Amino acid sequence: MKLKINKNLIFILLCLILIYSCNKKDKVEYYLSNNMKFLTEYNKNGELKKITTYYDTIGNLPNNVLFRKNIYDSIVYYYKNGKIFKVGLQDIKGRKFGNWNIYTRDGYLNEIREYYIVKNNSILNRNWYLDKKGDTLWYAKKRNSYYEFANDTLDGRNSTMISFDFYSKDTISISTPFAAAVRCNSPLLREYNSQIIMVLGKENYNFNYNFSNEKDVKLDTFYNLNKDKKNRVNFPKANPNYVVAFGRWFDKSGKKTLRGYMIEYFKRQPTQKDSAVTGETKVYFEKIIYVKDAAK
Numbered sequence: 001m002k003l004k005i006n007k008n009l010i011f012i013l014l015c016l017i018l019i020y021s022c023n024k025k026d027k028v029e030y031y032l033s034n035n036m037k038f039l040t041e042y043n044k045n046g047e048l049k050k051i052t053t054y055y056d057t058i059g060n061l062p063n064n065v066l067f068r069k070n071i072y073d074s075i076v077y078y079y080k081n082g083k084i085f086k087v088g089l090q091d092i093k094g095r096k097f098g099n100w101n102i103y104t105r106d107g108y109l110n111e112i113r114e115y116y117i118v119k120n121n122s123i124l125n126r127n128w129y130l131d132k133k134g135d136t137l138w139y140a141k142k143r144n145s146y147y148e149f150a151n152d153t154l155d156g157r158n159s160t161m162i163s164f165d166f167y168s169k170d171t172i173s174i175s176t177p178f179a180a181a182v183r184c185n186s187p188l189l190r191e192y193n194s195q196i197i198m199v200l201g202k203e204n205y206n207f208n209y210n211f212s213n214e215k216d217v218k219l220d221t222f223y224n225l226n227k228d229k230k231n232r233v234n235f236p237k238a239n240p241n242y243v244v245a246f247g248r249w250f251d252k253s254g255k256k257t258l259r260g261y262m263i264e265y266f267k268r269q270p271t272q273k274d275s276a277v278t279g280e281t282k283v284y285f286e287k288i289i290y291v292k293d294a295a296k
Helices: 007-022
Strands: 027-030 036-042 048-054 062-068 072-078 084-091 096-103 109-118 121-130 162-166 171-173 178-184 195-201 219-223 243-248 254-267 278-292
Touching: 084 109, 109 278, 121 278, 162 278, 178 195, 178 254, 178 278, 195 243, 219 243
Parallel strands: 171 278
Antiparallel strands: 027 036, 036 048, 048 062, 062 072, 072 084, 084 096, 096 109, 109 121, 162 178, 178 243, 195 219, 195 254, 254 278
């Protein structure tokens, strides 16, 4: 038995669905005090545009505003005095990535935190404390009290003095190598006489965006100046344990994404006071460059 399909009915249903989705109304939720709690706003296509979360106070004072992009969110938090507390990016699952800027109640940039999504988690990769002039502080003598955000502070007060220095522009010729170096000026394992190496995923077997394919990646490994005698002359005052020069040649033009990480590690014999024989930490790295044909 064949079922008869009413094409007119299907057309009407599709139109109703389209009209409903394109006329999705903004939503408001309230605290028990009847103060506004959430305001959810949609664009003309019925897609989420913005979510504003308010303090439970009179006057609809925003605590944070989330701006929905295609594949990530931009979010801004506010102090009760109306000034910005912090700004950053997160993916649709709420995992932080990229640089987050932290401001004082007076309005100057006080801290930068760099986040990476590694496998299923957001990790703090590096952080820097700044003075009022914007200069990096090795050590923040006073931890800022963020009042309503007092729980959003890091355990340590030291800046991460690990830098990736680039000696090439973001756009290079195919006949020119990409050249860089990593300097580890704040080694966490220094008491064990640690060293560093740098690893990059090969161009055709690279890390994916969250490093979840780590076991399948083929690596280029770059050694510190103890082993890399050729580049040692370029860093005459550096501690050879904590500097690695690295780079890459390309044989095809186009957009290139370099991903990898610096590894600080140690291997040693145990002692009576300390049984640790090995250990390591990682600082993640990503750089996008563009390679153009030599003739262009």
